[in-house]
Amino acid sequence: MLELKHELKLAKTRDEKARMNFVSGLRAHVLNDMATGMRTVYEGDVEPGFRRSAGRTPKDGPEVHKAIKPNEYFKFYSSLRVTAQDMVWQSVFPPLERNRGALKSKATALAKTKRRERRAEHGSLTLQPGFEVPRYVSAIDVHLMAGNYDGEYEANDLAAGALYDNGLAVFSFGLMGQNLDDIGQSIAGFIRLKYPHLKPKKILDLGCTIGHNTGSWRDQFPAAEVHGIDVAAPCLRYAYARAEAQGRAIHFTQMNAEALDFPDASFDVVFSSMFLHEIPQKGIANIMREAFRVLRPGGLMLHMELPPNSQLSAYDAFYLDWDSAYNNEPFYKPFRDLKPEELCRKAGFDPKKYVQFVIPSVGWYGEKVWSESATQPRDVDNDKTGRLTDGILWYCFGAWK
Amino acid sequence: MSAARTTSSKGASKPKAKVKPKAKAKAKPTAVADTPSRQPMRRTIRGGRPYFFADPAIDKLLNMLVVLGSEVWTLRERLAALEAIQIRQGGLAAGELDAHEFSAEDESRLAAERKEFIDSLFRILQEQVEEARRR
Numbered sequence: 001m002l003e004l005k006h007e008l009k010l011a012k013t014r015d016e017k018a019r020m021n022f023v024s025g026l027r028a029h030v031l032n033d034m035a036t037g038m039r040t041v042y043e044g045d046v047e048p049g050f051r052r053s054a055g056r057t058p059k060d061g062p063e064v065h066k067a068i069k070p071n072e073y074f075k076f077y078s079s080l081r082v083t084a085q086d087m088v089w090q091s092v093f094p095p096l097e098r099n100r101g102a103l104k105s106k107a108t109a110l111a112k113t114k115r116r117e118r119r120a121e122h123g124s125l126t127l128q129p130g131f132e133v134p135r136y137v138s139a140i141d142v143h144l145m146a147g148n149y150d151g152e153y154e155a156n157d158l159a160a161g162a163l164y165d166n167g168l169a170v171f172s173f174g175l176m177g178q179n180l181d182d183i184g185q186s187i188a189g190f191i192r193l194k195y196p197h198l199k200p201k202k203i204l205d206l207g208c209t210i211g212h213n214t215g216s217w218r219d220q221f222p223a224a225e226v227h228g229i230d231v232a233a234p235c236l237r238y239a240y241a242r243a244e245a246q247g248r249a250i251h252f253t254q255m256n257a258e259a260l261d262f263p264d265a266s267f268d269v270v271f272s273s274m275f276l277h278e279i280p281q282k283g284i285a286n287i288m289r290e291a292f293r294v295l296r297p298g299g300l301m302l303h304m305e306l307p308p309n310s311q312l313s314a315y316d317a318f319y320l321d322w323d324s325a326y327n328n329e330p331f332y333k334p335f336r337d338l339k340p341e342e343l344c345r346k347a348g349f350d351p352k353k354y355v356q357f358v359i360p361s362v363g364w365y366g367e368k369v370w371s372e373s374a375t376q377p378r379d380v381d382n383d384k385t386g387r388l389t390d391g392i393l394w395y396c397f398g399a400w401k
Numbered sequence: 402m403s404a405a406r407t408t409s410s411k412g413a414s415k416p417k418a419k420v421k422p423k424a425k426a427k428a429k430p431t432a433v434a435d436t437p438s439r440q441p442m443r444r445t446i447r448g449g450r451p452y453f454f455a456d457p458a459i460d461k462l463l464n465m466l467v468v469l470g471s472e473v474w475t476l477r478e479r480l481a482a483l484e485a486i487q488i489r490q491g492g493l494a495a496g497e498l499d500a501h502e503f504s505a506e507d508e509s510r511l512a513a514e515r516k517e518f519i520d521s522l523f524r525i526l527q528e529q530v531e532e533a534r535r536r
């Protein structure tokens with residue numbers, strides 16, 4: 001299991017650590033070994049059966065899903081994956097419930113000490129009293145995380161942030177980097193390498209949660225003022241304390257990405273990661289328009305996401321849509337059914353300025369392969385694109401304004 | 402359950418009284434430390450969970466099996482740690498483990514922990530109970 005590297009990490013007993021190790025191992029087994037097994041079962045068994053009766057191969061993800069559903073291997077894969085997902089959070093609850101008080105005082109103390117130190121620059125936290133969290137966040141437990149991002153148990157609560165941070169460490173089985181920022185480091189670094197002329201003064205991260213990938217923008221572009229917004233107060237409180245603990249000056253604000261409280265043309269980069277797939281289609285359209293509005297001409301909008309169904313094989317589309325059907329991710333497939341180029345165009349971006357990248361994880365592939373990718377584009381259609389598995393490749397799309 | 406927790410967690414590290422203001426960036430961060438009181442959170446998923454087998458009981462049994470596997474693994478890690486410490490300190494004689502009898506105090510602590518273990522093994526069944534309670 002990955003140990004968090006900052007001061008908000010929870011004290012855990014030997015047994016609690018062992019349980020987390022087990023869950024990480026179980027997830028690696030399901031998402032690497034069993035995922036490979038399921039593909040084999042599909043190709044050797046399910047698909048030939050479909051072809052025999054239909055006279056053709058399945059045309060899309062839903063057809064693959066329907067064909068594989070009665071298969072026993074699929075059932076074991078799915079049932080074990082749900083169990084593992086649940087166990088991720090269950091492995092965090094005991095140490096978190098025991099340490100909530102201490103966590104809160106530590107976060108408060110951190111914010112104060114850092115302020116007293118009067119660094120040349122420090123971050124900030126701005127919450128909006130009476131803020132209305134959209135129903136698509138407040139009404140569900142996304143990816144089986146009880147309480148979701150915004151659940152609060154008391155005043156100034158940050159338990160949901162801690163649940164996410166500690167859970168992600170177990171969930172990612174090492175594939176999201178030692179500081180859970182592989183996405184941020186891989187992508188912000190890639191942009192710096194690929195566009196050396198780009199000298200952003202202001203960068204915005206939408207749906208930043210605990211700011212784990214926001215910090216990378218500050219690392220890669222130290223001269224930039226970096227902002228992270230989210231609707232979930234407990235995650236933002238945690239994000240702020242976490243960034244301060246790691247010595248990163250980032251401004252966190254409670255805000256709805258569908259209606260940003262920033263002036264027109266005020267950012268050079270608007271980024272998000274793993275964000276749009278948790279938003280209903282109507283909200284996505286609003287968010288894209290807002291991104292366009294707050295960007296300066298010449299600025300870059302970039303969304304790290306799961307690859308769209310239109311660019312994947314029927315099986316890979318089915319594989320990624322599993323979450324939509326079984327992991328409390330109701331907006332995941334609807335998002336992946338959209339065409340990213342069209343999303344950008346409808347928001348006002350020039351289609352000629354559309355970009356998309358497949359970026360090797362810097363943690364998995366190492367600096368050499370990763371940096372070479374800035375000059376050697378890769379195809380999206382690959383069973384490692386956007387999939388949490390050994391050899392992961394991050395997908396992102398966007399446009400220049 | 403909470404009684405067993407509080408007693409068994411008293412050996413865990415306490416927060417350092419003084420926070421060094423100028424801790425070096427590289428210094429290993431100290432962990433947020435135990436407090437004796439548990440502040441429970443909701444652990445049950447809104448919207449329930451999906452089942453895959455013709456009879457959901459199979460999914461539930463599989464879940465139990467895996468939780469059990471997790472506890473077996475946890476024990477093995479703990480034993481490995483214990484063994485390593487013992488070997489380092491030269492503290493364990495051959496046959497001593499097999500001959501060991503627990504004190505009454507240890508015995509009752511273990512009983513409480515065992516109860517907690519069994520509760521977590523069958524946690525999944527509790528979900529239906531909680532759902533029914535909400536109705």
Ligand SMILES: C[S@@+](CC[C@H](N)C(=O)[O-])C[C@H]1O[C@@H](n2cnc3c(N)ncnc32)[C@H](O)[C@@H]1O
Nearest residue numbers: 149207208209213230231232256257258273274
């Ligand atoms: C999957 S998390 C994003 C994770 C993170 N960006 C990363 O890189 O892993 C989705 C986040 O979006 C937030 N969110 C959902 N709807 C939002 C909205 N309309 N405006 C801002 N944040 C929103 C949620 O509270 C949650 O923290």
